[in-house]
Amino acid sequence: MSRIALSMTLLVILLATAGLIVDPSMIQDQSHSASWTLLLLIGIGQAMWYWRGVRMSVVCLLPVLAILLLGLASYLLPEALIPYVTLDQWASWLPGVQGLDDLRPPLMELLILLALTGGLLGRTRASLAAPLLQALAALLLVTEALLLATDEIRSPQNLAGTPASMLLLALLLAAQFVGVVSGWRHTQTSILRSLIPSLALVLASLFVWHQQTLYVDQQLQDELQGEADRLATQLGAEITAHLEAVRRFASFWSLLEEPPSAEEWERQAAFYHQDFSYFLNIAYIEADGTIRLVHPRDDSNRAIVGINALDVDRPYVDALAKALSANQEGHTGVVPLLQGMPGMIYYLPITSPDQQRVTGAAAMVLSFPVLADKLYAETLLDREHIRMRFAVDGDTIRDWPTSESPGPWTTLSLLALDEQELTVALNASTGYLLGLRSRQPVASLSIGLLLAYLLYMVVFGHHRMSVQHSSMYRSNEELRREVRHRTELQREVEWLAGHDELTLLPNRRLFMSTLREQQECRPLSVLLCDIDHFKSINDQLGHQAGDEALRRFARVGRLAMPEGVVLARYGGEEFVALLTGVAADEAVEIAESLRQSVMNCGVEHADGRPMTVSIGIASHGAGDLIAEDLLHRADLALYRAKRQGRNRIEVCGSPA
Numbered sequence: 001m002s003r004i005a006l007s008m009t010l011l012v013i014l015l016a017t018a019g020l021i022v023d024p025s026m027i028q029d030q031s032h033s034a035s036w037t038l039l040l041l042i043g044i045g046q047a048m049w050y051w052r053g054v055r056m057s058v059v060c061l062l063p064v065l066a067i068l069l070l071g072l073a074s075y076l077l078p079e080a081l082i083p084y085v086t087l088d089q090w091a092s093w094l095p096g097v098q099g100l101d102d103l104r105p106p107l108m109e110l111l112i113l114l115a116l117t118g119g120l121l122g123r124t125r126a127s128l129a130a131p132l133l134q135a136l137a138a139l140l141l142v143t144e145a146l147l148l149a150t151d152e153i154r155s156p157q158n159l160a161g162t163p164a165s166m167l168l169l170a171l172l173l174a175a176q177f178v179g180v181v182s183g184w185r186h187t188q189t190s191i192l193r194s195l196i197p198s199l200a201l202v203l204a205s206l207f208v209w210h211q212q213t214l215y216v217d218q219q220l221q222d223e224l225q226g227e228a229d230r231l232a233t234q235l236g237a238e239i240t241a242h243l244e245a246v247r248r249f250a251s252f253w254s255l256l257e258e259p260p261s262a263e264e265w266e267r268q269a270a271f272y273h274q275d276f277s278y279f280l281n282i283a284y285i286e287a288d289g290t291i292r293l294v295h296p297r298d299d300s301n302r303a304i305v306g307i308n309a310l311d312v313d314r315p316y317v318d319a320l321a322k323a324l325s326a327n328q329e330g331h332t333g334v335v336p337l338l339q340g341m342p343g344m345i346y347y348l349p350i351t352s353p354d355q356q357r358v359t360g361a362a363a364m365v366l367s368f369p370v371l372a373d374k375l376y377a378e379t380l381l382d383r384e385h386i387r388m389r390f391a392v393d394g395d396t397i398r399d400w401p402t403s404e405s406p407g408p409w410t411t412l413s414l415l416a417l418d419e420q421e422l423t424v425a426l427n428a429s430t431g432y433l434l435g436l437r438s439r440q441p442v443a444s445l446s447i448g449l450l451l452a453y454l455l456y457m458v459v460f461g462h463h464r465m466s467v468q469h470s471s472m473y474r475s476n477e478e479l480r481r482e483v484r485h486r487t488e489l490q491r492e493v494e495w496l497a498g499h500d501e502l503t504l505l506p507n508r509r510l511f512m513s514t515l516r517e518q519q520e521c522r523p524l525s526v527l528l529c530d531i532d533h534f535k536s537i538n539d540q541l542g543h544q545a546g547d548e549a550l551r552r553f554a555r556v557g558r559l560a561m562p563e564g565v566v567l568a569r570y571g572g573e574e575f576v577a578l579l580t581g582v583a584a585d586e587a588v589e590i591a592e593s594l595r596q597s598v599m600n601c602g603v604e605h606a607d608g609r610p611m612t613v614s615i616g617i618a619s620h621g622a623g624d625l626i627a628e629d630l631l632h633r634a635d636l637a638l639y640r641a642k643r644q645g646r647n648r649i650e651v652c653g654s655p656a
């Protein structure tokens, strides 16, 4: 398995190197080359892992982890702490780097790379959430693919990479998975149980992040749109105010009997021109169409004095004719002005005081570039970061670009002016938008993923502990059973050490220790019993019959003894009884009872004679006693009983 994983990883290294060196066109911009470089380093770390082991891999991966964490921090740092523009500026000091986004991978790729690095540095241990990190990388890859497939990628934030880098990431992930999955087989159940709640949390975090990203970007767009609308409204207000001023200006001259004198025209026109600087000129046209007076009297304006405006191009003629002939306001629409710029000319009829006769017209030449300049000059726009464009009927009149890279959105605000359409277009730079953009989506995503990681570890740890606990419980049970068994065996061994297996009576050893324990009791008697001619039972009736005879003797012997008497098998067909607190005469009675019982116990020799027993009694009334001496005396008595014909009782009196 690890050989396949190594081959796949080497393929990733090869492709990433080729992408970075052989064909740089594959990488669309610097930020993707950051992804590819990090991907290549992780690939090398992963290859080391399969080839040389963990230590070499860690050496390679730790710096990558540090870079990735710095990258994540740059996405998370609040604007108030370090403004985006500052980070961008610092980044641009590096050679060949234009800005911060050239140094850090897109957000999704950064998180995938972090998950892959974390998985390797965690030694692909299930207990350190390596399976979750791999599942997380897979989910992030799917999210990245969805972002690429939809239009939502148009965010000022660098969200997703290219299909090529995604392919390499998927290959690297697959290699990692193939390399480690077999090692997780024995903890499969724990892994699956821990993955379910954690992945649910990951999905929820991704959903929240997506919604917040949409909201935050929409808010920024709305702000920009609001700015464009405000400018268009301001423009509309300017034009309306201008029209009103032009009307007031014309009606002033209509109150006079005489045509305006040059001085008076100059004075009034200067007054209006001061207020409305975007009037390129203010001219007085006589009733026959001749341009008589012009303010301001600069070179270009002086050149048109004396020209008959009705003799020039049609747009001018129609509007002027409307004023002079029909006593109505006329305007030219957007036309190329004689001054060489687009503009609009308003013609307003000047009548005699009784309004019966048109005596001339006031012409006001409105320059759109000048109007746009005025609008731009008076606006509060952040000119360093926001590009403004002013267009009339789709033709750009003025464009004020910024030095910064343009943002993803251009917001338009349209203003209808008679048949014309004026457009104010704004484009805020990416850096400016990112400075304004809330860090909340990426912060909540990071917190969500961190919580999912911790949740996995807690659930996994808990499950592993409960598995270990139940296996410990099982082995404890087995141990308890074993101990019970061994205790029973021990008891049996101990019992066997002190008993005779055949008759179940205490054996000689136990008897002797009992005798030594109780040898201080007075009086004390011992009966030593020997079955008569036992050998003949064995020889004639068989060994089993002999055994049965011994068992029978033991049974009747126990019954014949009073309570508290220890009856033991002394060896072979010999038995011994210890009678504490029993004097010799009472001992004789007990022995007699035993002898009778044996004779009547039903065991017979081959010739029909009943089994009998000879008994030697030794008693001790007072004084010191050596246990062996008492037994020896009983043995002497037994010997005497045997010698005197068997089936009898002999007493060996106390030596005292």
Ligand SMILES: Nc1nc2c(ncn2[C@@H]2O[C@H](COP(=O)(O)OP(=O)(O)OP(=O)(O)O)[C@@H](O)[C@H]2O)c(=O)[nH]1
Pocket (backbone or CB within 6 Å): 502, 530, 531, 532, 533, 534, 535, 536, 538, 542, 543, 544, 545, 546, 547, 550, 571, 572, 573, 642
């Ligand atoms: N079946 C059986 N025989 C036993 C056992 N222990 C000892 N014996 C036999 O008991 C017999 C004892 O024989 P002897 O010592 O000659 O004594 P005896 O035949 O009883 O003769 P006296 O004691 O002189 O009456 C031997 O044959 C032993 O083999 C036993 O556990 N089972």
